[in-house]
Amino acid sequence: MYDLAVGAALSDTARGRPRAGNAGVEESMSSSEISQPVETKRGFSAAKATVDAALRVGGLFAAVIAVALVFVIINPNFANPNLAVSVLRAMSSVAIMAMGLTLVIVVGEIDLSFGAMYGLAANTLAVTWILMGVSVYAAIPITIVLAIVVGLFNGFLVTSFKIPSFIVTLGSYNLLYGLSLWVTNTSTFNPNYPPPGGEVAPGELNFFIGLTQNIGKYSLSVEIFWMLGIAVVVGFLLHRSLFGFRLMAIGGNPEAGRLARLPVKRYKILAFILCSVLAAMAGMLDFSFIQTSQPDIGLSQTFPVFAAVIIGGASLSGGKGTIVGTLGGALLLAELQIGLALLSPGPHVQQIFLGAVTIGAVALDLFLTKLRKSRAS
Numbered sequence: 001m002y003d004l005a006v007g008a009a010l011s012d013t014a015r016g017r018p019r020a021g022n023a024g025v026e027e028s029m030s031s032s033e034i035s036q037p038v039e040t041k042r043g044f045s046a047a048k049a050t051v052d053a054a055l056r057v058g059g060l061f062a063a064v065i066a067v068a069l070v071f072v073i074i075n076p077n078f079a080n081p082n083l084a085v086s087v088l089r090a091m092s093s094v095a096i097m098a099m100g101l102t103l104v105i106v107v108g109e110i111d112l113s114f115g116a117m118y119g120l121a122a123n124t125l126a127v128t129w130i131l132m133g134v135s136v137y138a139a140i141p142i143t144i145v146l147a148i149v150v151g152l153f154n155g156f157l158v159t160s161f162k163i164p165s166f167i168v169t170l171g172s173y174n175l176l177y178g179l180s181l182w183v184t185n186t187s188t189f190n191p192n193y194p195p196p197g198g199e200v201a202p203g204e205l206n207f208f209i210g211l212t213q214n215i216g217k218y219s220l221s222v223e224i225f226w227m228l229g230i231a232v233v234v235g236f237l238l239h240r241s242l243f244g245f246r247l248m249a250i251g252g253n254p255e256a257g258r259l260a261r262l263p264v265k266r267y268k269i270l271a272f273i274l275c276s277v278l279a280a281m282a283g284m285l286d287f288s289f290i291q292t293s294q295p296d297i298g299l300s301q302t303f304p305v306f307a308a309v310i311i312g313g314a315s316l317s318g319g320k321g322t323i324v325g326t327l328g329g330a331l332l333l334a335e336l337q338i339g340l341a342l343l344s345p346g347p348h349v350q351q352i353f354l355g356a357v358t359i360g361a362v363a364l365d366l367f368l369t370k371l372r373k374s375r376a377s
Contacts, residue, residue: 053322056313060328064335071339078342085218089289091334092227093118093282095327097301098308099234100278102326103271105309106238108251108318109158109165111272114279114305116176117150119298121280123180126189126293129200136204143280150176151276155269173302180295188294212289223285230278235323247271252319307358308333315365333357 071078097114104111121143129139154172158165191200191208212223238244250257250264257264279298287293312329314321333354340350 057325064332067335075342081218085220087334087338088224089221090338091330092223093286094304094308095227095330096230096282097279097305098326098330099323100275101305101309102314102321104275105314106251106321107247107268107271108254109268111275112169113172113176114275115298115302116173117147117276117279118283118301120176120180121147121283122287122293122297123184125284127183130189130191130194130198136208147276147280148273151273155272159265159268184295186295190292208288212285223289226285231323231327238323248319304333311361
C-alpha cells in the first residue's frame with residue numbers, strides 16, 4: 001500500500017496537480033523515505049539470487065560426491081588417492097580456460113576461440129623458444145602479449161562493429177588454428193629433443209618443466225596449484241570487485257548498463273582479453289606438463305570447457321555465473337572422464353554421456369530462467 005500511495009503521489013505531482021488530502025506529503029517526504037521500498041526490493045532480489053546460486057552450487061557438488069560414490073561401488077579402485085590426484089590434474093587446464101569463458105558469458109557474450117588460442121600459445125612458445133632460440137623467460141611474456149592482442153581483436157570487432165560474438169570468435173577459431181599450422185609448419189616440438197638448428201639451455205628446460213612438475217607423496221602436479229591460484233584471483237575479480245559487479249550488471253541488462261553510463265564496450269573487451277590470456281596460460285602449462293606441442297593441440301578442448309561453464313551454472317543469457325560453480329563443473333567432467341575410462345566402456349560412451357550431461361544442464365538453466373521470469377511477473 002505504501003508503494004502504491006507513493007507511486008500515485010509522484011504520478012499526480014508529475015501531472016502538476018496535488019492529491020486531495022495529501023497536500024504537503026510530497027514536500028515532507030524525504031528522498032530517502034521514497035527510496036526505502038526500492039532499496040528493500042533490491043536487497044531482497046540480491047539475497048534471493050545469492051541463495052539460488054548457493055543452492056545450485058551445493059547441488060552440483062552433491063552430484064560430484066554422488067558420482068564418486070557410484071564409481072567406488074562399481075570399482076573400489078576409484079577410491080585410490082592417486083586417482084583423485086589424476087582427476088584434479090585432468091580438470092586443471094579445462095578449469096583455467098573455463099574461468100576465462102565464464103567472464104565472457106557473464107557479460108553476455110560467447111567466445112569459441114579459446115581452444116585455438118590454447119594451441120597457438122603452446123605452439124608459439126615452442127617455436128620462439130626451441131626453434132628461434134629466444135629465452136623461455138622472454139618467450140612466455142611474448143605469448144601472453146599475443147593472447148592480449150587476440151582478445152583485443154575479438155572484443156573490438158564485437159563491440160565496435162556489432163558483429164555477434166559467436167560469429168567473430170568462430171572466425172577467430174579458424175584463424176588461430178591456421179596460424180598454428182603456419183608457425184609450426186605442421187611440426188611437433190618437444191623441448192627435450194630440439195630439432196636440427198634448435199637448442200634449449202638445461203636451466204631453462206628445468207625451469208619450464210618445473211612449472212608443472214609433480215610434488216609430494218601423491219605426485220600432485222604444480223598445475224593444480226596454478227589452477228587454484230588463478231581461481232582465487234578471478235573469483236575475487238568477479239565476486240568481490242567493482243569490475244565483477246559491472247560485468248554482472250552489463251550481462252544482466254546491457255541497455256540499463258548503457259543508460260547508467262557504464263563503460264560497456266571497455267568491460268566486454270576486458271572480458272575477451274582475460275579469456276584469451278587464461279587460455280594461453282592453460283596451453284603453456286599443459287605444454288610444460290606434456291612436454292609436447294603440435295598444431296592441433298587444444299582444438300578438442302572447446303566442448304569440455306563450454307560444458308564445465310554451463311554445468312557450473314553460468315547462464316548463456318548473461319548476468320549469472322560463479323567461479324566456484326565453474327570449478328565444480330570442471331571437476332564433475334574430469335571425474336566422469338576418469339571414472340568412465342577406468343570402467344572401460346569405450347570412448348563413444350564418454351562422448352555420449354558428456355553430451356547428455358551438457359544438454360541436461362542447458363535445459364535446466366532454461367527452465368529455471370523461465371520459472372524466475374514467471375514468478376517475477
